[in-house]
Amino acid sequence: xxxxxxxxxxxxxxxxxxxxxxxxxxxxxxxxxxxxxxxxxxxxxxxxxxxxxxxxxxxxxxxxxxxxxxxxxxxxxxxxxxxxxxxxxxxxxxxxxxxxxxxxxxxxxxxxxxxxxxxxxxxxxxxxxxxxxxxxxxxxxxxxxxxxxxxxxxxxxxxxxxxxxxxxxxxxxxxxxxxxxxxxxxxxxxxxxxxxxxxxxxxxxxxxxxxxxxxxxxxxxxxxxxxxxxxxxxxxxxxxxxxxxxxxxxxxxxxxxxxxxxxxxxxxxxxxxxxxxxxxxxxxxxxxxxxxxxxxxxxxxxxxxxxxxxxxxxxxxxxxxxxxxxxxxxxxxxxxxxxxxxxxxxxxxxxxxxxxxxxxxxxxxxxxxxxxxxxxxxxxxxxxxxxxxxxxxxxxxx
Numbered sequence: 001x002x003x004x005x006x007x008x009x010x011x012x013x014x015x016x017x018x019x020x021x022x023x024x025x026x027x028x029x030x031x032x033x034x035x036x037x038x039x040x041x042x043x044x045x046x047x048x049x050x051x052x053x054x055x056x057x058x059x060x061x062x063x064x065x066x067x068x069x070x071x072x073x074x075x076x077x078x079x080x081x082x083x084x085x086x087x088x089x090x091x092x093x094x095x096x097x098x099x100x101x102x103x104x105x106x107x108x109x110x111x112x113x114x115x116x117x118x119x120x121x122x123x124x125x126x127x128x129x130x131x132x133x134x135x136x137x138x139x140x141x142x143x144x145x146x147x148x149x150x151x152x153x154x155x156x157x158x159x160x161x162x163x164x165x166x167x168x169x170x171x172x173x174x175x176x177x178x179x180x181x182x183x184x185x186x187x188x189x190x191x192x193x194x195x196x197x198x199x200x201x202x203x204x205x206x207x208x209x210x211x212x213x214x215x216x217x218x219x220x221x222x223x224x225x226x227x228x229x230x231x232x233x234x235x236x237x238x239x240x241x242x243x244x245x246x247x248x249x250x251x252x253x254x255x256x257x258x259x260x261x262x263x264x265x266x267x268x269x270x271x272x273x274x275x276x277x278x279x280x281x282x283x284x285x286x287x288x289x290x291x292x293x294x295x296x297x298x299x300x301x302x303x304x305x306x307x308x309x310x311x312x313x314x315x316x317x318x319x320x321x322x323x324x325x326x327x328x329x330x331x332x333x334x335x336x337x338x339x340x341x342x343x344x345x346x347x348x349x350x351x352x353x354x355x356x357x358x359x360x361x362x363x364x365x366x367x368x369x370x371x372x373x374x375x376x377x378x379x380x381x382x383x384x385x386x387x388x389x390x391x392x393x394x395x396x397x398x
Contacts, residue, residue: 002098002108002201003189003190003246003250003324005204005250006161006246006247006248007140007141007205007206007207007247008044008207008245008246008247009044009080010015010246010247010320011042011044011227013043014028019042019340019366020245021040024061025102026044026045026046026245026377027044027045027047027048027049028043028044029042029043029044031040031154033154033155033251034243035241039196039250039251040196040249040250040251041140041248041249041250042247042248042250043244043246044210044247045243045244046239046243046245047239047243047355048239049241050344052236052237052238052395053215053236053237053238055235056141056233056326057232057233058176058219058220058233058235059232060205060226060230060231060232061093061094061095061097061375062096062377063097063105063133063226063227063228063230063376064227064376065100065101065227065228065375065376066374066375067337067375068339068373068374071339071341071342072339072388072389073337073339073387073388074375074383074384074387075328075329075330075335075383075386075387076098076099076337076384077334077382078170078330078333078334078378079332080381080382081096081372081381081382082109083184085166087149088112089109089110089111089120090112090113090116090120090161091109091113091115091161091163091167091169092115092160092161093115093116093219094110094111094169095169096109096110096377096379096381097376097377097379098335098375098378099314099337099374099375099379100228100372100373101371101372101373101374102175102228102340102371102377103176103282103369103370103371104174104175104280104282104283104312104369105172105173105376106151106170106171106172106335107170107171107173107376108168108169108170110111110167110169110297111134111163111166111169112163112165113163113168113277114162114172115161115162116160116217116218116219116239117158117159117217118158118159118160118218118219118221119156119157119159119218119219119220119221120153120155120156120157120173120221121155121160121172121222122157122221122222123155123174123175123177123178124153124155124174124177124178124179124280125152125171125173125174125178126151126152126153126172126174126278127145127150127151127153127161128151128169128171128172128316129145129147129149129167129168129169130169130170130316130318131147132146132147132164132165132166132167132168133145133165134161134163134164134167135161135162135164136161136162137160137161137162137209138159138205138253139157139159139203139208139209140157140160140208140244140253140305141175141203141205141207141209142209142249142253143203143204143205143253143255144203147255148258148259148319148363149183149255149258150255150256150257150278151255152253152254152255152256153253154177154253156251157240157251157253158218158241160192163308165238168333170195172285173369174280174283175280175281176281176282177280178278178279178280179279180195180279181277181279181284182277182279184196186365188346195347196261196274196277197256197260197262197277201256201257201261202254202255202256203252203254203255204255205238205253206244208242208245208246208247209244210245211242211332212239212240212243213239213240214237214239214240215237215238216236216237217234217236217237218234218235218236218237218241219232219234220232220233227309233274236300238329242275256277258363258365259289260286261277261289263393265291265292265293265294266294267295267299267300268294268296268299269294269300270294272366273286274288275288275289277321282369282370282371283365283367283369284368285365285366285367286365286366286367287364287366288362288363288364288366290359290361290364292358292359293360299355300351301354301355302324302350303345304343304345305345305346306343307341307342307343307368308338308342308368309340310370311338311340311368312368312369312371312372312373313338313339313344313371314336314338314366314369314373315335315336315338315364315365316335316364316366317330317333317334317335317362317363317364318333318363318364319364321334321360321365322362322364324346324348324350324354325346325347326349326350326353327348327349327390328347328387329384329386329387330387330391336376337373338378339372339373340372347391348393357386
């Protein structure tokens with residue numbers, strides 16, 4: 001993360017003795033990125049953080065991926081994946097895989113019960129809350145999450161999700177770190193004046209949650225045998241993982257609400273990079289929010305037709321009225337996949353209807369990847385099978 005925070009009890013100098021009131025030593029743990037050469041945090045535990053008493057295999061939800069072949073644009077109706085009302089599921093073991101490649105995996109879940117304690121040992125996670133509210137409890141402290149919140153969780157952070165009721169969560173799992181685009185940051189890590197959000201918009205943990213207990217299970221996703229080189233293990237700890245009395249540093253989970261993203265507009269249509277909110281290795285995350293649109297007298301406010309020469313484009317429609325997709329079947333909770341090599345743009349009639357618009361009321365989260373995306377079991381299950389023909393009036397084979 002871009003700036004330093006401190007919470008709870010930490011010693012005046014790092015890597016020195018830190019004792020409780022009775023003289024017992026706290027155990028310092030460094031969580032550091034890129035081999036101790038990038039952002040890090042120091043956590044002070046009451047017990048040994050590496051202690052284990054048991055281990056077993058965790059059979060992950062289906063991680064199989066199949067190529068998008070023959071190459072097609074697709075519409076994934078995520079709301080069709082879960083019954084209404086949904087069967088009990090949690091945000092970790094109930095997560096279903098929509099799309100993925102070697103850099104990022106995109107999943108969806110309607111979570112209504114508390115998840116197990118969990119850590120992703122492969123990469124950072126970004127959980128976008130489409131609807132519902134809950135609490136994300138982490139080893140650093142708690143984060144409240146609600147509609148429109150991005151919850152960014154660094155790699156190997158132990159956490160669990162406690163819903164207040166059904167929570168619709170769009171999960172972006174990286175094989176790398178996720179953070180603000182580098183062009184938004186000074187060389188020292190401060191968000192710059194041209195960035196569409198700043199440090200004041202970020203909500204971090206206030207105080208660590210200190211809990212006791214033994215034989216606590218932590219579900220771990222890590223590299224290993226299995227589809228995509230991903231495996232699961234359950235570690236049983238003799239002490240509760242949330243035994244941290246204090247921490248400090250620049251690596252911690254945080255929340256950004258999409259309403260705090262300030263859109264950039266212009267006289268003519270602006271390209272997707274102005275909507276970028278995060279980046280990871282070989283992918284970017286953008287969001288399209290309600291905003292005034294292009295004000296040139298001859299402007300066409302919807303996107304021009306474009307070819308993704310270097311990327312696959314995934315758009316998650318999560319609010320408002322998406323004018324450019326009217327008539328395609330896309331609605332709340334839909335995902336469109338526009339693969340590299342295929343030109344795409346507004347649906348028939350949208351180009352003309354947009355002329356004269358002064359504002360749009362749309363909300364969407366876009367992930368652009370720089371390697372092709374394959375289809376997961378959930379993506380195959382909720383593909384409507386019709387979207388590819390929507391620009392030609394629904395005709396196939398004619």
